[in-house]
Amino acid sequence: MNGSGILEFLLLGISEDRSLQPILFGLFLSMYLITVLGNLLLVLATVSDPRLHTPMYFFLCNLSWVDVGFTSTTVPNMLLNLHTHSRAISHAGCLAQMFFFTLFIGLDDFLLTAMAYDRFVAICHPLRYATIMSPRLCVELVLGSWITSVLNSLFQTLLVQRLAFCKALEIPHFFCEPNQLVHLACSDTFLNDMALYCVAGLLGGGSLAAILYSYYKIVASIRATASTQGKRKAFSTCASHLSVVSLFYCTLLGVYLSSAVTQDPRATATASVMYSVVTPMLNPFIYSLRNQDLKKALERLLEKEARRVLGILGLRKGV
Numbered sequence: 001m002n003g004s005g006i007l008e009f010l011l012l013g014i015s016e017d018r019s020l021q022p023i024l025f026g027l028f029l030s031m032y033l034i035t036v037l038g039n040l041l042l043v044l045a046t047v048s049d050p051r052l053h054t055p056m057y058f059f060l061c062n063l064s065w066v067d068v069g070f071t072s073t074t075v076p077n078m079l080l081n082l083h084t085h086s087r088a089i090s091h092a093g094c095l096a097q098m099f100f101f102t103l104f105i106g107l108d109d110f111l112l113t114a115m116a117y118d119r120f121v122a123i124c125h126p127l128r129y130a131t132i133m134s135p136r137l138c139v140e141l142v143l144g145s146w147i148t149s150v151l152n153s154l155f156q157t158l159l160v161q162r163l164a165f166c167k168a169l170e171i172p173h174f175f176c177e178p179n180q181l182v183h184l185a186c187s188d189t190f191l192n193d194m195a196l197y198c199v200a201g202l203l204g205g206g207s208l209a210a211i212l213y214s215y216y217k218i219v220a221s222i223r224a225t226a227s228t229q230g231k232r233k234a235f236s237t238c239a240s241h242l243s244v245v246s247l248f249y250c251t252l253l254g255v256y257l258s259s260a261v262t263q264d265p266r267a268t269a270t271a272s273v274m275y276s277v278v279t280p281m282l283n284p285f286i287y288s289l290r291n292q293d294l295k296k297a298l299e300r301l302l303e304k305e306a307r308r309v310l311g312i313l314g315l316r317k318g319v
Contacts, residue, residue, distance in 0.1 A: 009094050009184075010087045010170045013078065014270050018085075025082040031281050032075045038284035039064035041298065048304075049297040055133040056122070057294075059115045060287060062142050066111060067280035070104035073097060074175040074276055081174075094176040095157055101276075102153040102178060106203065110145035112245050113207040117141075119238050120214040124221045152199055159192050173269040175276075179256075211245055240287045247282065251275040 014024065042064045046052045077097065081087055089097070121132050156178060163185035173180050182192045215238070222234045251274035288294050 008088045008090050008169070009176065009181075011078075011081060011089055011174060011176070012087060012170055012172045012266070012269075013081065013174045014266065014273070021082050021085070025079060028075055028082070028277070029079055031277055032071060032079070035071045035277070035281040036068055038281065039068050041301070042284040042288065042294070045294060045297040045301045048301055052293060052297055055118050055138045056115065058138050059111055059118060059142070063108070063111045063115070064284065066104055066107045067283055069100070070108060071277060071280045073100040073104060078174045089176065094171075094181065095161060097176045098160065098178050098181060099153045099157045101175065102156050103149050106149035106152055107145055108248065109204060109207045110149065111142070112241070112248065113210050114141045114145065115241050116211040116214040116245070119241060120218055122237065123218050123234050148203070152203065156195060156199070159195055163187050163189065163192070172266055173272070177269075177272065208249060215242065240291055243286050244279075244283055247279050247286075248275060251279060 015021075043061050046057045046061050074097070077089065077093075118133055122129050125132065160178070160181055163182070164187040165184055166186040169184060171177070171180050171184065179196065182189050182196070185192075218234075218238060225234060251271075255268060255271045255275060288298055
């Protein structure tokens with residue numbers, strides 16, 4: 001049976017224990033709402049404050065939108081399955097989910113790299129920062145990230161679409177994870193495996209190498225700074241980004257390295273929650289708690305909205 005003849009797959013999820021379904025539903029619904037609200041608040045605070053209209057916050061806004069899309073690719077369908085006790089997903093729906101998952105994880109990767117480059121220029125070439133990090137370059141970096149990610153996602157999805165599936169179509173995951181989907185096929189998957197490994201090595205490994213090199217140069221520049229205050233200020237501008245990079249790559253690498261040694265795919269699915277759900281949820285908190293400018297912008301935004309709401313309520317009472 002070829003791929004086009006498949007009607008649906010079954011997502012086994014994190015647990016088949018019926019008694020855990022309400023708990024999982026409440027937990028993932030809470031995390032999803034926190035992710036969406038937290039990232040949208042961060043975007044609104046940045047857009048509403050002209051003092052934050054800088055390259056760093058431009059990339060951060062894009063990262064927040066991507067994190068909302070990343071989580072929305074997997075969690076709503078999971079919540080629907082938990083609520084209806086249905087594990088089915090159509091063949092077209094599974095391919096669409098795989099496409100957007102690959103798209104957003106690639107965008108996360110590229111945007112974190114662009115943000116590392118921004119910090120590298122800001123600390124190592126401060127006098128040329130405004131010239132190098134021009135609005136045009138920032139837009140080109142984001143646009144290049146989108147084009148590369150879309151082309152990669154389309155390529156990976158088309159490779160999976162050509163596969164034949166002729167056995168139990170149960171995916172031991174809560175979404176259509178590309179590697180799990182490929183392993184269900186009964187046709188030759190050599191090309192798919194090579195494509196996955198090459199993309200992981202070239203795009204993922206290349207981005208990580210660029211980030212590590214940027215921070216190597218940043219650390220060298222900070223160490224050459226004479227004043228302690230200067231070192232502290234330089235490090236504080238990188239702390240949030242470095243925390244997010246560490247969280248994203250450590251959880252992602254941990255999941256895929258553990259899947260190579262463990263025989264329990266359910267354990268891998270559970271661990272995948274860290275990079276696909278928890279990391280996008282924590283990103284706005286990491287940036288807002290460790291960044292005084294963003295924290296003040298959020299406070300001003302919330303105060304403005306509170307005054308507006310109180311003013312509307314006051315008018316209604318007067319009427």
